[in-house]
Amino acid sequence: MRDVAIIGVGLSKWGELWDRSLRDLFVEAGVNALDDAGVDKVDMMFVGCMSGGLFAGQEHLGALMADYLGIAPVPATRVESACASAGTALRAGMMAVASGYHDVVMVGGVEKMTDVDGAGATAALAAAADQEYESFHGLTFPGLYAMIANAHMARYGTTREQLAHVAVKNHKNGALNPNAQYPFEVTLEGVMNSVMVAEPLRILDCSPITDGASAAIVCPLDMAGKISKAQPVRVTGSGQASDTISLHQRKDITFLESTASAAHQAYEMAKVKPGDIDVAEVHDCFTIAEICVLEALGMFERGQANKAAESGETAIGGRIPVNTSGGLKSKGHPVGATGVAQIHELVLQLRGDAGPRQVDGVKRALAQNMGGTGASSTVHILEAV
């Protein structure tokens, strides 16, 4: 099994982008990743995308993106695990490299969410839930995560204010990130008084709808220095797991079993513990999600991560800075692209290139990406070489 390094990362512009199509977005991110790595060709590509079909009437995204990047006949496959699509693209790319099938692989993701026919983005996103038991009956993701939030509040005494503190922290970080879709701060009162979406979640508890793409270049660790002048980052741990697709089948909807399982695999592979992580990007699609994820990752005891943002433990400068990029909340959440955008932030942190968001002395970073209400999770651990 060959060790895998990341030698380049790139993003497209993120936002509500009426001048950019699905293919434009991914090509922009891909070219930026190639430029960052200083390489001009790849052997293979995995493109994450949740629903090219429902959002843009376009499937077959591997071939499309290879064509428009000008890299055909390179093999190119689209992977999908809802909002964890790019996390699974990275993991698939690692296997392609580790197996020896390919040397230099582009992994990434894309979603064009703002130009949707029919019932719109919320209905398309609902295809990540259980069509027969959840979405068919009208449940949407704000509703599903609202049930998780209510359960966490009932079981652990989590407060409305504690949820809001997650949004305040992540917007404070995102205000320092030129790539963020919403690079501004929000106040506790602003979150608490924002429009209700699904009790108790308000609009400022929810990540936005975003057009955007992300890409990274992976290769064998021992090849990194020969083909690229960029400072490589080693992927020392990778985990992936599944769980029931619908919430009603779970024993405890406040605990993300798939994240816990994926994290366990990644920690074992990297031979580290939660306390060894210096900075993390996690899947805060809603404020409650960040709280549940931190508990599943073992960074906080069960029922204890509700205090994390309020106490400052997860702020830049805190015990374990979380979502220095602004997270999905402030940076944006083009669902198929998010997993590798998390990697982009962590590579900057490990290189010391995160500017005003830089965490001091980062040697080891963790990315957690999640699909649906946690039916899929990936966890990756990155270390400076």
Add this chain to the structure above:
Amino acid sequence: MRDVAIIGVGLSKWGELWDRSLRDLFVEAGVNALDDAGVDKVDMMFVGCMSGGLFAGQEHLGALMADYLGIAPVPATRVESACASAGTALRAGMMAVASGYHDVVMVGGVEKMTDVDGAGATAALAAAADQEYESFHGLTFPGLYAMIANAHMARYGTTREQLAHVAVKNHKNGALNPNAQYPFEVTLEGVMNSVMVAEPLRILDCSPITDGASAAIVCPLDMAGKISKAQPVRVTGSGQASDTISLHQRKDITFLESTASAAHQAYEMAKVKPGDIDVAEVHDCFTIAEICVLEALGMFERGQANKAAESGETAIGGRIPVNTSGGLKSKGHPVGATGVAQIHELVLQLRGDAGPRQVDGVKRALAQNMGGTGASSTVHILEAV
């Protein structure tokens, strides 16, 4: 790099199945593959599906299928390359095994095509073409392949009768296959006089709309005999390539560059030549496709495969039997499932279990799976152990 064996294969029932949902179909195929292998667990799964979103309002198929197969928290990823989705699932599964990340991996595919809202199956399938330059303007797949057929007729003198002979041959084989959706013979006159779809292609030149699923179990070759009593089959060659997504960008629309490239990779890896193949399953989504594929695979010279079905060279008992299963034409074409259904037929042939369709003395078999008008292709070579 570990060598990879296939130790089990399974199909669901195929057809217009109003009593089976998307998840039912894949679970049926998956359980049949586990039974065939005689194993009761897997470490990972790759599920091919072209458009769960447009056909069934359901994405996130990896997690869904893992859940309903009862194998969660096993990691499960959906892969998509239009009608080559299952071919890319097999290749991704091979990398998972070859890399050492996983030992026993289920690969397969599924499509539920007959219960579609909106503009229906033809519109959903058009998402495999170029949305901006082809499908948006009303082009559908019969129209695209009709252009290829007209070009082949103009350049090589291919006749309407020669196209029909492909359908006659494949239905003759399919009539011997209890798994086929349309297990009956058709006559040359029947094909020639069937309803016109897109000049020169008539309804009996077209593969059908099918509900169905396929699955296979792969593992390291040196583990096969220890965990399974089934006769293993070794995957000695694997290739994948891409091409322009739209036809108008190609130099010669009659030649499938991505199939030629994928075949070249697979032949090199297996150290064989086209003439060494004893039986092949190829992507005959339309009769003209089988002709173009056989030329791209190097089994016939360019412009010469038009005579193959007419002369009997590709019949059971001929020089190189092609689509003994009945092919997509007679067996059916649940688009995301087709690639691994081809593997199902070839494993039966290599085991000597193909019944009245059995080709004598099969030692080496080839599967070619294709997305769109050939923007994606996979080629796999299987050998008896």
